[in-house]
Amino acid sequence: MDVQERLDELAVLIEDAKSMPLSASCIVNRAQVLDLIEEIRQLLPESVQRADELLADREAVVQDGRREADRILERARGEADRLVSEHEVYLAAVAESQALADLTARETAMMRKETDDYIDAKLATFEITLHKTLQTVDRGRERLRSQMYQELAPTQARADDDVFDGAAYEEDRPE
Numbered sequence: 001m002d003v004q005e006r007l008d009e010l011a012v013l014i015e016d017a018k019s020m021p022l023s024a025s026c027i028v029n030r031a032q033v034l035d036l037i038e039e040i041r042q043l044l045p046e047s048v049q050r051a052d053e054l055l056a057d058r059e060a061v062v063q064d065g066r067r068e069a070d071r072i073l074e075r076a077r078g079e080a081d082r083l084v085s086e087h088e089v090y091l092a093a094v095a096e097s098q099a100l101a102d103l104t105a106r107e108t109a110m111m112r113k114e115t116d117d118y119i120d121a122k123l124a125t126f127e128i129t130l131h132k133t134l135q136t137v138d139r140g141r142e143r144l145r146s147q148m149y150q151e152l153a154p155t156q157a158r159a160d161d162d163v164f165d166g167a168a169y170e171e172d173r174p175e
Helices: 003-016 030-163 166-172
Strands: none
Touching: 003 030
């Protein structure tokens, strides 16, 4: 039994004791009350010791809890630092990729302009070459025609002379 139960027994003993007429006093068995008080005295050191143990355990539990909380906080801070670091690395990577994309776009535009200029220059050269070639072809065809007309002209003049008289020929000539 513990102290609390013994105190409850003492209270019941006093409550059930015979009261003195016209008085607040009561009659209790002295030996019985003294035995209960002695038992309570013997139980008190044990109860106090248990209370001390509980307090010590409470302090140990609180200390363990604080150590665990500190460990969790430290781990959380480390994780937060890692996440912030990863986020900063991510932001730096995004910025660098944007810079590379911008540089690539500028270089591509410059290359495209250079390519267009090169192609335009080559086409202009080709156009000039084609124009000269066409002129050469036209001159060659003109020579061929003039040679062909020269070769045909004397023959044709003779053939015309046979068919037409000279008067008709004179009319066709420009003045």
